[in-house]
Amino acid sequence: MAKAQVEAGAAGHGAEPRGKRTEAGEATYLIAIAEALWEEMERDERVYMLGEDIGAYGGAFKVTEGFIERFGDGRVMDTPIAEETIVGMAVGSAMEGMRPVAEFQYADFMSSGFDEITTVLARYHYRSGVPLPVVLRGPSGGGVRASSFHSINPEPWFAHAGGIKVICPAFPSDAKGLLKSAIRDDNPCMFLEHKWIYRRIKEIVPEEPDFLVPIGKADVKREGSDVSIITYGAMVHKALEAAENLAQRGMSAEVVDLRTVYPLDEDTVLRSIEKTSRALVLSESYRFLGIGAEVAATIAEKAFEHLDAPVERLSPPNIPVPFSPTLEDAFLPGVSDIEAAVERLSAW
Amino acid sequence: MTTELRQTDQGRPLPDDRLKHVLYLLRLCRYFDERMEALYRQGRLPGAIYSGRGQEGTHVGVASALEPDDSLFPTHRDLSAQLTKGLDLNRVMAQYWGRIDGYLRGRDGNSHVGDWFGHRTFAVISHLPIAYPVACGAALAYKRRGDKRVAMAICGDGSTSNGRWHEAINTSSIHRLPVVWVVNNNQYAYSTPNTLEFGVPTIAERAAAYGIPGVRVDGANVLEVYAAAKEAVDRARSDGGPTLIESVSLRWRGHAGHDPAKYMPRELLEDHMANKDPVKNFETWMLAEGIVTAGDVEEIQKRVEGEFEAGFEFAQSSPYPEPGDVTKGLWVEDGYWTSEPGRGGGTEAS
Ligand SMILES: Cc1ncc(C[n+]2csc(CCOP(=O)(O)OP(=O)(O)O)c2C)c(N)n1
Numbered sequence: 001m002a003k004a005q006v007e008a009g010a011a012g013h014g015a016e017p018r019g020k021r022t023e024a025g026e027a028t029y030l031i032a033i034a035e036a037l038w039e040e041m042e043r044d045e046r047v048y049m050l051g052e053d054i055g056a057y058g059g060a061f062k063v064t065e066g067f068i069e070r071f072g073d074g075r076v077m078d079t080p081i082a083e084e085t086i087v088g089m090a091v092g093s094a095m096e097g098m099r100p101v102a103e104f105q106y107a108d109f110m111s112s113g114f115d116e117i118t119t120v121l122a123r124y125h126y127r128s129g130v131p132l133p134v135v136l137r138g139p140s141g142g143g144v145r146a147s148s149f150h151s152i153n154p155e156p157w158f159a160h161a162g163g164i165k166v167i168c169p170a171f172p173s174d175a176k177g178l179l180k181s182a183i184r185d186d187n188p189c190m191f192l193e194h195k196w197i198y199r200r201i202k203e204i205v206p207e208e209p210d211f212l213v214p215i216g217k218a219d220v221k222r223e224g225s226d227v228s229i230i231t232y233g234a235m236v237h238k239a240l241e242a243a244e245n246l247a248q249r250g251m252s253a254e255v256v257d258l259r260t261v262y263p264l265d266e267d268t269v270l271r272s273i274e275k276t277s278r279a280l281v282l283s284e285s286y287r288f289l290g291i292g293a294e295v296a297a298t299i300a301e302k303a304f305e306h307l308d309a310p311v312e313r314l315s316p317p318n319i320p321v322p323f324s325p326t327l328e329d330a331f332l333p334g335v336s337d338i339e340a341a342v343e344r345l346s347a348w
Numbered sequence: 349m350t351t352e353l354r355q356t357d358q359g360r361p362l363p364d365d366r367l368k369h370v371l372y373l374l375r376l377c378r379y380f381d382e383r384m385e386a387l388y389r390q391g392r393l394p395g396a397i398y399s400g401r402g403q404e405g406t407h408v409g410v411a412s413a414l415e416p417d418d419s420l421f422p423t424h425r426d427l428s429a430q431l432t433k434g435l436d437l438n439r440v441m442a443q444y445w446g447r448i449d450g451y452l453r454g455r456d457g458n459s460h461v462g463d464w465f466g467h468r469t470f471a472v473i474s475h476l477p478i479a480y481p482v483a484c485g486a487a488l489a490y491k492r493r494g495d496k497r498v499a500m501a502i503c504g505d506g507s508t509s510n511g512r513w514h515e516a517i518n519t520s521s522i523h524r525l526p527v528v529w530v531v532n533n534n535q536y537a538y539s540t541p542n543t544l545e546f547g548v549p550t551i552a553e554r555a556a557a558y559g560i561p562g563v564r565v566d567g568a569n570v571l572e573v574y575a576a577a578k579e580a581v582d583r584a585r586s587d588g589g590p591t592l593i594e595s596v597s598l599r600w601r602g603h604a605g606h607d608p609a610k611y612m613p614r615e616l617l618e619d620h621m622a623n624k625d626p627v628k629n630f631e632t633w634m635l636a637e638g639i640v641t642a643g644d645v646e647e648i649q650k651r652v653e654g655e656f657e658a659g660f661e662f663a664q665s666s667p668y669p670e671p672g673d674v675t676k677g678l679w680v681e682d683g684y685w686t687s688e689p690g691r692g693g694g695t696e697a698s
């Protein structure tokens with residue numbers, strides 16, 4: 001077990017300052033998200049943020065570091081530990097014309113506000129026609145040795161709520177452009193920031209104030225011809241690593257990054273399957289009724305005649321995210337698992 | 349009754365025409381409640397009914413203290429407060445019958461109604477008390493913008509046992525939000541009495557735990573309720589922060605239409621119906637004060653009955669929603685809620 005070691009502080013909690021872009025203009029995912037928030041706060045004074053410890057402390061992951069100095073405590077509002085009320089307040093203020101962006105300290109604590117999210121936020125517009133331009137954002141995902149209560153992938157719960165757009169970006173530019181789109185969207189949006197990506201992945205990120213990435217559009221991150229890997233979030237990076245390794249062995253994998261998991265961009269997925277005829281659906285949400293289950297069903301239903309092999313799924317079992325490195329590595333799909341799955345599919 | 353009334357310096361708590369309107373509202377809400385129950389029992393009303401009978405003093409009293417652009421966040425039990433806020437009876441009744449002219453275009457039924465763009469009332473959600481935190485948000489918006497507006501939320505006694513009741517009041521206190529918290533203590537939460545819902549003698553005294561004023565009023569006395577609500581609304585409007593109002597009455601009927609409420613002691617109900625009837629009490633006072641005559645009361649009653657009949661007819665003649673529209677209106681961009689809905693394509697639900 002090469003990685004059988006606890007990475008101290010890997011979860012980022014109480015971490016270092018957010019940092020800056022490199023001189024070349026590269027930004028981490030964390031910086032890109034902060035830029036999106038900053039620019040939208042500058043652009044539209046109806047936008048405000050609320051959440052726990054987001055003010056002077058700058059948030060558990062330092063996303064909002066420095067915001068309170070610029071925008072004041074009226075627009076960077078520290079709340080008590082009251083998730084139902086954070087969501088409810090976001091809803092009520094949106095009903096009155098504000099554009100709230102609520103931070104959850106971890107996406108895990110979205111379940112503490114579950115009722116307000118699924119019962120009020122998701123259903124209100126359909127019932128009454130009142131737009132709710134609310135963004136809920138929080139760090140999700142595992143692989144950082146943060147165990148059961150700080151590693152969740154809650155996207156299936158909320159995608160299933162029906163009235164919330166659920167966004168799970170994998171790259172800094174997508175994160176920035178999608179978060180800006182979410183803040184400008186008149187519908188409820190959930191923006192899940194994979195904490196494993198925060199400080200690990202950086203790239204050149206556009207600086208134009210109106211740089212937007214459309215919600216509900218997938219993106220092919222690597223072209224390939226033998227097998228399509230349909231994925232999102234941190235798994236995109238695992239898939240790209242696997243695809244690189246496979247290329248050296250003469251296999252060509254296409255990597256489709258969903259970016260938004262609800263609504264799902266079926267067209268881009270189906271186009272990829274038409275091209276490769278083989279599908280590996282890879283997700284960090286649970287296998288049983290997870291996002292991957294829906295994607296696999298869609299492919300089976302709508303691209304059956306293009307398939308040369310059964311759709312394969314790779315995702316964690318429905319158990320709490322375990323702590324010990326050996327356990328968490330066994331729990332999460334790994335690069336070698338992806339390579340093996342692609343090889344199995346190619347052999348059909 | 350007269351001696352219990354809070355009087356303003358002018359002698360009466362409200363000008364006579366407003367007092368007459370209060371009497372009209374009390375009569376309207378009572379009549380609506382009785383007739384809807386009758387229709388329900390005859391099998392002529394689909395869905396559910398949640399009677400607010402016996403609590404009209406609370407509902408009319410608190411909602412009368414609001415200005416048109418103040419917002420109201422009610423529950424299933426509080427239709428009388430929404431009617432006080434001004435909702436159109438025709439459209440309310442169209443909602444009960446699942447018709448397109450209902451405020452929610454058939455997407456919800458019964459008292460789960462609301463008219464946000466018109467009368468600033470939140471479309472009721474079952475989960476209790478889910479609108480308390482939402483009221484915090486509306487109040488936050490008023491405060492941030494310096495609007496002189498107030499949010500008011502209502503829930504029942506049982507709802508005060510739920511965590512978000514406490515979350516919301518605590519948060520409103522921290523941020524001094526312009527909100528009025530009303531508890532309609534009708535002594536029962538479904539079958540559960542106050543003694544099994546909380547361990548303090550009154551709900552109002554819990555206000556101390558949040559550092560806000562708390563007041564307990566007699567729900568049988570609409571003017572006492574109004575006076576307390578007005579004071580709280582004025583305080584909120586002048587940046588004095590939130591207030592908790594507990595208005596005590598009794599739920600005269602079962603939790604919902606199906607519930608005979610056999611758990612409720614007979615004597616308690618009889619005492620309330622005989623001595624603590626908010627509608628009768630106020631009417632008696634209005635007559636004694638000479639603000640209305642017996643003839644006026646009769647006229648009010650006629651008006652109420654006429655409006656109910658008209659509402660019933662309106663609801664029956666309103667079309668069902670177009671079934672093809674069922675998935676529309678989830679997202680803002682499909683334009684369903686900003687355009688005219690399809691009418692008349694629907695078939696009657698069984
Ligand atoms: C969170 C939640 N749990 C259960 C219910 C089911 N329920 C509907 S009304 C009710 C009793 C409510 O009692 P109270 O708050 O006193 O209000 P009342 O109906 O007496 O006005 C219950 C348990 C609900 N609506 N919400």
